[in-house]
Amino acid sequence: MFSITRRAVAKIALSGAIALTAASSAIPAFAADKITVGALRFTSHSPSFVAFERGYFKDQGLDVEFKFFQAAQPMAVAIASGDVDYGVTAISGALINLANKGAIKIIGGALQEEPGIDGQIILVSKQAYDDGVTSPAELKGRSFGITQAGSSFHYMAHKIAQKEGFDGSEIKTIPLQKVGAIIGALKSGQVDSWTIVPHIAKALSKGPAVEQIGMVADYIPDYQVTTVFTSTENAENRQDLTKRFLKAFSMGAADFNAALVDKTAGDQAAEDMVVLIHKYVYASKPYEKAAPSIRNGAMRINKDAALNVTNVKDQLAWFQSEGLVSKDITIETLVNTDYVDTF
Structure with missing residues (x-):
């Protein structure tokens, strides 16, 4: 028979903990x-x-x-x-x-796009609006800002024209590469129209240079x-x-x-x-x-x-x-x- 003192037990426990810590630190963590x-x-x-x-x-x-x-x-x-x-x-x-x-x-x-939730908005310059472009039906023969040919803006312009009964080619799409460039062109009247998501569209239409004339959801349901x-x-x-x-x-x-x-x-x-x-x-x-x-x-x-x-x-x-x-x-x-x- 032999007895183990409390101090010995403590030493054994401590040495075990140290060994476990060392072993676990040697296990590589998986990188994200x-x-x-x-x-x-x-x-x-x-x-x-x-x-x-x-x-x-x-x-x-x-x-x-x-x-x-x-x-x-x-x-x-x-x-x-x-x-x-x-x-x-x-x-x-x-x-x-x-x-x-x-x-x-x-x-x-x-x-x-979802019915009942504000979606993309059709905008025109104030200049175009004052010249009679007060609804998407009047976009025939007008210019429309897009980033590039074959962009979503190009698609939306043609779908609007299609529903209004005229050919997409009768909207003059103007490639301007960047959203910021289209905003500048619309506000200055260099392009007549554009469509964009509501956080940009609503801010623009509150200013003096841009007017809202329609909603994309009316032309492309469930887009x-x-x-x-x-x-x-x-x-x-x-x-x-x-x-x-x-x-x-x-x-x-x-x-x-x-x-x-x-x-x-x-x-x-x-x-x-x-x-x-x-x-x-x-x-x-x-x-x-x-x-x-x-x-x-x-x-x-x-x-x-x-x-x-x-x-x-x-x-x-x-x-x-x-x-x-x-x-x-x-x-x-x-x-x-x-x-x-x-x-």
Whole structure:
């Protein structure tokens, strides 16, 4: 028989703890996957900002860096080149052509027009308005600002013309490359008209140089304004990474919708959401001036990144009818439906 003193027990325990600590420190921690996310400084891109700020990307093992753009087509090129891993923006001719080359895939939906929620607004310069362009029917023969040929602005202009009964070619589309350049041209009367998301449109129409004449939703019901897309490599061979990105993005979208679209989360949640978004949208403006515009830009982001394939098919058909993309491209070439619900 022998006895162990309390001091001996303490020494044994201490030496065991030290050994355990040393062993655990020798186990390498798994590093987060670094990804670059493309975005525009629009309220409609808020799900990505929310997912970043609230740690949803981090919770999914993603170390996110943002890269900001001023138009859709350069982002598509950046996805194809590998400079950006995931992006959210409108469908463009460049995006479709890159998909046809096997470089990128649409994997989900984001911003969508919805009845009862303010969406994209049709604007005209005060000069054009005073000259009789007081409704979209008078856009025939008038100029319309777009970023590039084959952009979403180009698509919207032609769909407006189609419903008003005249050919899209009878609207003079003026490529100005950047949203900021279109704003300047519209305010100065260098272009007659434009369409844009509400956080920009409402601010412009409150000034003396721009008038509102209609809503895009009246011309393109259920328009899938923006989509989530990535490289074909990510979509087909990095499925776990892509699922984690979409999960975090969808969580950000749910918070955004609850706070500013459905307004079910309460006043404080809405205020907190606007404060968060202000870090990225109108960040150079004082909060008091930026907040109303951010609230005005709250359009529906599809739950769980569901994708309106019906409208995407319509967009593809329009690009093909204009000769902007090959007539041989199928919806399967453009969209990978493995990740989200489609309708």
